[in-house]
Amino acid sequence: MNQKKSESQHQLITRLASDPELGLNLSDRRERLAKHGPNRLETKNLKSPLNLFFSQFGDIMVLMLLGATLVSGLLGEIHDALTIMVIVFINALLGFIQEYKAERSLNALQDMISPKAQVLINGELITVDAESIVPGDVIQIQAGDKIPADLRLLQASSLEVEEAPLTGETVPVAKDPEAHGHGNSCFMGCLVTRGRGRGVVTNTGMKTRMGEIAGMIQHAEQPPTPLQNRLTNMGKILVFVCLAISAFVAVAGALRGEPIYKMFMAGVSLAVAAIPEGLPAVVTLCLAIGLQRMLRRNAIVRKLPAVETLGCATVICSDKTGTLTQNQMTVEKAWLDNQELSITGRGFSSKGEIFSPREKTTPLLEWFLNIGVMANGASLKVERGKTQAKGDPTDAALLVLGLKGGVHRRTIKHRFEVIDEYPFDSFRKMMSVVVRDVYSGRYYVYAKGAPEVILPLCNRIDRRNGPKPKGSAEQQETERTIATWTSQAYRVLALAWKEVRGPQASQLAAEQNLTFSGLVALNDPPRPQVAEAVLACIRAGIRPIMITGDHRETAVAIAKRVNLPVTQDGVLTGQEISTLSDQELMRRLDRVSVCARVYPEHKMRLVRLLKQKGHVVAMTGDGVNDAPAVKEANIGIAMGITGTEVTKEAAHLILADDNFATIVAAVEEGRTIYDNIRKFIKFLLSCNAGEVFTMFFAMLLGFPLPLRAIQILWVNLVTDGLPALALSMEPGCPGIMDRPPRPMSEGILARGLGLDIFMTGLTIGVLTLMVFAISLARGVTIDYARTMALSTLICIQLIYAFSCRNDDWGRSAPLRKNLWLVGALIVSLSLLVLILYNPVMQKVFSTVALTGQDWLLIIGASLVPAILRRIRRLLWNK
Secondary structure, three states: OOOOOOOOHHHHHHHHOOOOOOOEOHHHHHHHHHHHOOOOOOOOOOOOHHHHHHHHHHOHHHHHHHHHHHHHHHOOOHHHHHHHHHHHHHHHHHHHHHHHHHHHHHHHHHHHOOOEEEEEEOOEEEEEEHHHOOOOOEEEEEOOOEOOOEEEEEEEEEEEEEOHHHHOOOOOEEOOOOOOHHHHEEOOOOEEEEEEEEEEEEEOHHHOHHHHHHOOOOOOOOOOOHHHHHHHHHHHHHHHHHHHHHHHHHHHHHHOOOOHHHHHHHHHHHHHHHOOOOHHHHHHHHHHHHHHHHHHOOEEEOOOHHHHHHOOOOEEEEEOOOOOEOOOOEEEEEEEOOEEEEEEOOEEEEOOEEEOOOOOOOHHHHHHHHHHHHOOOOEEEEEOOEEEEEOOHHHHHHHHHHHHOOOOHHHHOOOEEEEEEEOOOOOOOEEEEEEEEOOOOOEEEEEEEOHHHHHHHEEEEOOOOOOEEOOHHHHHHHHHHHHHHHHOOOEEEEEEEEEEOOOOOOHHHHOOOEEEEEEEEEEOOEOOOHHHHHHHHHHOOOEEEEEOOOOHHHHHHHHHHOOOOOOOOOEEEHHHHHHOOHHHHHHHHOOOOEEEOOOHHHHHHHHHHHHHOOOOEEEEEOOHHHHHHHHHOOEEEEEOOOOOHHHHHHOOEEEOOOOHHHHHHHHHHHHHHHHHHHHHHHHHHHHHHHHHHHHHHHHHOOOOOOOOHHHHHHHHHHHHOHHHHHHOOOOOOOOOOOOOOOOOOOOOOOOOHHHHHHHHHHHHHHHHHHHHHHHHHOOOOHHHHHHHHHHHHHHHHHHHHHHOOOOOOOOOOOHHHOHHHHHHHHHHHHHHHHHHHOHHHHHHHOOOOOOHHHHHHHHHHHHHHHHHHHHHHHHHHO
16 A cells, blocks of 8 residues: 555654654564565466476477387387386486476575665664565665665655666656655665665555556576576487487388387387486586585575686676775774874874873864764664674774764764765765754764865865964875875775855865865775685686775785785776776786776776676676676676675675685686586486497397397486486586686587597497397397396496596596495496396396306496596596
């Protein structure tokens, strides 16, 4: 139900039984959530398990098998028909389990990245899932947020909202709590482009304006990734080739006098065995397992193609603050009245003298601290006897500085009333507030920001005897201090103020002719794991580039501390980026490792030019202005903690911990996933090729069929199922991060994989047929010879599964790290033993019990491919 246009703010708060200062309590929120339901638009439900199971029977190969079952039944071969039905059922069950796990895993990942919102609960701002928002909640919004529900504004500061999802109009709309009509309201799904505000939730879920207009929003299914498309195309080619071979085998057998029914069954079963119909499901499961691994390492994948692209990354453009550093700002130095103060846990010190401003304060120092505390969007709270800051880390550091100096935000807010606020943004690199001193009735502007932005706006400087015109001596001393601090990796902020006659007509009027108050130096230490992660990047052939809004010298100092190779011409500033042509900038980019004082539009240009140079670019971002560059990058990476909702939506990958080391871990997992896909493709196609060659050569040489249709289907089940799944769970090979990135255009069968599959399949086919021929030459029955061929084929393939663990350089992780493969092989061998020695299964599969001498021949033939591969590896290494 939409709010009435005539309803006043007070009436609305009363009707919703809310409190603008405290919000709702936990008990109220639970009751309202039960009454109104989750705050989400209706979405398409997942397939039910029953539907998912029956969908396994829609595959063309399965339909062919069912047709073969029907033919068998009509011809009186009930035994064969029942066996095929059981095998089809088991295949369907395996496919169902794979798809069910994959679908649930991907859905769980989507739940992990549900939007968040800042909600006032019992007077405390708490981050909650947007789905838990209820009518009456008081929430805070700021630039970069997606509005999680319909709101009526209570407070706003320079608030502008883009309402394109509702109106199609991309021009932001100014919002004001005192406006009429929709001007005082914000709607679900719209984007906050500027400023901040606080509002009370009026409607949630399908009762919002978005819900009314959309009726019901159906989520599109996850589109196939480029890799899955390539595999699909490869599968179509395999289908054509295998059907042609199967038809040849069936026709050739019939012409030689074999029963048509038997040849029909042989052709159908050969086609099914040769085509890896389970490949898409195994790929999906492999991706899902990889995504879960990434999640455990704090990387949340939003878009599946990122998994493939991560292994190709050649450049990582990373923010400094919070990604390379800890984003735990601490003010360590201050500069005012032409002298430096050191700030410690014990207090302030100047020229070796330690003092507490509570005991020895000056009007100048108190005024300086007032500016830092009032031109501020953070808050402090006490938990278990400890003071904790919430909000922007820079603002929080200034609040802590004020606390050390005896200036508490809660106390000072009773004296100074904020009349207007001009929020910080990455273009202006400053923010300011207009305040009214309730004691004297005077109005002041307090401002803070980058020194190169604030200082030109100042025409006076604070001194002990009052503000005086800014002189060259003071200016030079201030600039020397800034240069010294930035070279020591400090982030430097300038604070300024002025007295005004009343509320200002515009932001421009408020921020002119300021009085310079002083400087603060903030330290943000590097994250402990970053230095090693940067070295890992370089070893992996990936070039890390640090991008920051900080001063050039600060950026260089931090870069050296995290092992970034900084050369004399390896640093670019935003000003240089703006003045250089595309050609000049592309030439410089080959040597650049640090970009300082960069604006969001520079990020977009850097991504575009790096891509033109052939690089696969990963770009991090957190603010709303970073979203275009994040979306343009091959791998867009958003910050999970500090990132805005719009940036997360544009990203392929979200860092749950905002840590650069997590990007490197995600690249490693991306390479592992791709390697595993190649491993089980190598295994599946080699084994299938071996089955095809076995049957094909037998027909060419005039041999009887070495395998019955049911036996081929059993081989397909035993060898293509569990071992392939186990290979998808392989850990990364040693040295996986010591090799260069693979090209994006590389095919799945590149680097000799196609030839390897062909040669291995040929070897398997020749050896299986050889054992079959030797057995026939010994004068045994056809069923005995077929049992020998079947056992040889299965044993070769199971031993081959161990070889498939190796990467292209013959390296593999210790076997103990993938006990799934050991378990899969034990189960497969047990099933083989079952059909050889169980009387009931012998009748079903037309097998006989083998002797120890038989097993010596089988094991000897099965070890030949492994020996040949070992010899080839030794020769290759030499």
